[in-house]
Amino acid sequence: MVGLFSVLVLWAALVWRALPALRRPAHRGLWLTVLTATVAITLFQPGVVEWFVRAGASAHLVSLTRNELGVLSAGLVLLFVVDTVRSRRLRTFVILGLAAAMGSLLVLDRIGVEQSASHMALQGPADPSTLYWLILVAAHLLGDAVAVVVCWDYSRRAEDRDLVGSLRLFAAGSVLAIVFWSGYLFNLCFHTAGTLPCLSLVISVHGLFRAGSLLVPTATACARSASDLRTTWRLWPLWRDLVVAVPHVTLTKPQRSRVQDVLRPRSPLSLQAHRQTIETYDAMLELQQYVGPDAYEQALLRARHAGLYGDRLTAAALAGALDQARRAKLAGSPPSAPRPLPGVDRGSTTTLLSIARIWPAVAGRTAAEPGTPG
Incomplete structure (x- = not known):
């Protein structure tokens, strides 16, 4: 046999x-x-x-x-x-x-x-x-x-x-x-x-x-294809929310769902994963002009109270600060001097995926907290 x-x-x-x-x-x-x-x-x-x-x-x-x-x-x-x-x-x-x-x-x-x-x-x-x-x-x-x-x-x-x-x-x-x-x-x-x-x-x-x-x-x-598929799938919610707030950084508008984005890609998966990674970082850099003075510190404090630590703590704090900046941008707040977020300037795909992993749980909470700009 x-x-x-x-x-x-x-x-x-x-x-x-x-x-x-x-x-x-x-x-x-x-x-x-x-x-x-x-x-x-x-x-x-x-x-x-x-x-x-x-x-x-x-x-x-x-x-x-x-x-x-x-x-x-x-x-x-x-x-x-x-x-x-x-x-x-x-x-x-x-x-x-x-x-x-x-x-x-x-x-x-x-x-x-x-x-x-x-x-x-x-x-x-x-x-x-x-x-x-x-x-x-x-x-x-x-x-x-x-x-x-x-x-x-x-x-x-x-x-x-x-x-x-x-x-x-x-x-x-x-x-x-x-x-x-x-x-x-x-x-x-x-x-x-x-x-x-x-x-x-x-x-x-x-x-x-x-x-x-x-x-x-x-x-x-x-x-390689599995890695590109994983990157595209996990990155999609973060990418979609950020490019909606900063539309000029993307070449194509997001589709209705990430299932469509994966099953009917507009470009090869390798190119799509690479493009979405770059566009997400571009949007993050743009949104640093809308980060509140203490947005990162508040998000860090909330993440600690939630029992997070290590890389998850950092990712949750970055996600919270980005969500606050995204909401401020969508609300029409004027830009200010950029407030760099830790780790964003290095362009690490690992950091980006860590933020994307925790993004659905964090997005939407920042604006509900009292005292948060935007």
Whole structure:
């Protein structure tokens, strides 16, 4: 079940990331490497092998194809990591070695077929010869061992955070591949068939890591969108009230509700969150001309009496002072010399969201307090 899930996730990741990865040289080699590995892992699933057999292909042919694609995948892994060091000579050496390994498997398989009928299980070797399997396992171990070293080292020096995440997940998948092929070689030498279920689980989890290495940019984009959505949603009541009082700071009028603002945004969420943040700060700076002489101190005192402390105390005091200034502006009070509010000039999004969080509970109370201007 884990193997089937791993295969489905791999194919979904490949389809999802096909166009973006093929357009970027830094991710193209990774995508092609995962593609060949995915085809090989797919042909390793017993249900897939049985389907091909029922369709008319021999189990021997399926197994041979899987092994050839596995060696190709290992060679592409080496090419992928060689490209990071930009050595043409090393690249040529890897290509020649890959061609020799794949050609050797075909020759050895042909010799084995001519000498005797191949007797095997669905997940067994295409040819029982020792040399055949030594070449296959050595190709995988070499490719994955180099991938672990180079991917991890390069990820520590790369500046692209998505590429760093992809390389590290790819390295983790290569570690699991080393475990799988080492265990498979041990099983072939000592006939410990009881380890096969554990090895199948290892190679399935390896597939999930390979899929994860492709989906890092997608995960980053989703996290960024979620952050923009959170900012837009939490900021909306504060932004709406302030830009109504200071309409010239905004490019567009607020919609009727923040649900509409999120479900029918007038611009991409990233741009909208950025724009609303800037417009809210502009409105706050403008409203400092309408802050009463003791508005902040009174709001601070009320927040203390309400049992607030720390960052919530500061946010509540700022919200109370801003609400007083907003009401004064709406009432037509003349502006005066700006009275800077603590923390507003630094433009911290964290401070802004703290004020927005407490704004619905504070807005509307300032004007009801006796002695408060506006």
